[in-house]
Amino acid sequence: MTDTQDTAAPDTTQGPRQVVEVGDTRYTLLGTAHVSRASADEVRELIASGDFDAVAIELCPSRHQSLTQPNAMGDQDLFQVFRQGKAGMVMASLALGAFQQRVAEQSGIEPGAEMREAVKACRRADLPLQLIDRDIGVTLKRVYARVPWWQRAGLIGGLLGSLLSRQKVSSEEIERLKQGDVLESTFAEFAEQSEALYTPLIRERDRYMALRLAEENTPPRYRNVLVVIGAGHLKGLAEHLSQPLPEAPGEERATLEATRPRARWWKVIPWLITALVLAGFALGFSRDTQLGWQLIGEWFLINGVLSALGSAIALAHPLTVAATFVAAPLTSLNPTIGAGFVAAGVELALRKPKVRDFSRLRHDVSSVKGWWRNRVSRTLLVFLLATIGSAAGTWIAGLRIAEQLLGH
Known part of the structure; x- marks a missing residue:
């Protein structure tokens, strides 16, 4: 039996929350702002409260490594990066990081601070940490594959132009970052007008994270799980968790990780x-x-x-x-x-x-x-x-x- 309820936060500094019960597991979904000290503080306080026996966050393993080991790039063999055809993906990741650095310099707080705080707080509390988001490289490839070939040059040009610009980050961009991560805010202008982009960037990831939670907690391993996600994913993830999920979530998850082979x-x-x-x-x-x-x-x-x-x-x-x-x-x-x-x-x-x-x-x-x-x-x-x-x-x-x- 699945039950969903909203818990209103009386303090305006608190992020929106939803509680979803799936069988014996209670998920507390916390919608955070990715550029907010209040969100980082709230995550730390919730984990330290002792109310949860596991924490899930909107990160994939590669982004988790980038967050916790910022110098991990030094361990890579650049020659192998070129040989394996990953140069473009590395450049895209660096470009996204450049935008993140600009936001940090201008806002005084680095995007993703609440995720970094969740990782640290989990270590202090000795709680299991679940990485539930899809790999950023897979998402980028699926975004690129869904865009018609004649629109790709404009998309890439707009992306690089916005990332390499030294102009001050606009208040609109900061607001978008409060609802989604750097990847989402970068493509937000295009995604709002394109179903082809919105599906792999938002809708698929909502479903993917629900499947990952099912994998991590089936059969019920934990009673109370805190799920830290961007506010823009709160509604979609809650809807997926509120409906029956497949008994073998890994099979459907694999389809959401597949990238279309080149013709x-x-x-x-x-x-x-x-x-x-x-x-x-x-x-x-x-x-x-x-x-x-x-x-x-x-x-x-x-x-x-x-x-x-x-x-x-x-x-x-x-x-x-x-x-x-x-x-x-x-x-x-x-x-x-x-x-x-x-x-x-x-x-x-x-x-x-x-x-x-x-x-x-x-x-x-x-x-x-x-x-x-x-x-x-x-x-x-x-x-x-x-x-x-x-x-x-x-x-x-x-x-x-x-x-x-x-x-x-």
Whole structure:
């Protein structure tokens, strides 16, 4: 039997609460403001009260690690990050952290202070801590997958523009942070007008957290569980808990963690481009040897220059720029390796990040200049800009080859 009741908070500094009873487990859902000292204080007081035998918080393991081990990035092998294709995700996480740092500087309190306080209070009280939110990387991928391809450039551009701006964080952004976390507030402007974004960003996470609570507490392991979540998730999570949940919540949870595999034709396109370029070279030589060498020369020059330009904009080492110039035309004909990977590898060999680069990373990426000053973030920029330059060079050079062949 499931029972739901509202408990009004007489003190205006208290966050909204709902109590939901599922079988023998009583969940006290506390809606917090992510930029509020009062919320952090309230979380600490509730955990210290002794009324609860477990605490669940709106964090995933990776965000929990980021919160409790801010220098964990230093333990990562950057070369493996590039090799595994995780550079984009790392940059997105750093960009979100940059926005968080700006908010902290301007508001006097860092977003997520109530979650940090919950972690500390649980340690002091020796209470089990349950991480119930979906991994931020999975959420970002599902958000990206649901947006039509023609809207993705605008979404990414708006995201980067707002995160890297040095303008003062508006009062509207602060208010959004009081209802949701950094991820939600960043996409709030888009999500309010897009069901495609609202579903993976809010609705799916409400359901996911309900399933995680069921997993953590079935069969009943704890009698009274305090659930610390952003106020924006309070209503949705309460509704899911108030309805029967599946006997095997892990199966449904797995479906909410799945990311759509890339369509096969996306994997074919790089090989198709390579085949067309090589066919263009062959056709050029069949018509005129001089034309064939001209096509190859233009391919190497356009591709190499644009990719090297990307490395140069990232302020890469001169030898990295030279290596990018040589590698880009060749890697563009080999879909198994990218120019950005080569550029980042050379940059890491020439300018290996030091301990202080990792320790200052979160602070440095809060400013545009800091992305170029810190060796870790600069290497990520080298990878990104060299990749973009090579991609642009491939298309421009490819069109140039087609134009030359059609003109003869």
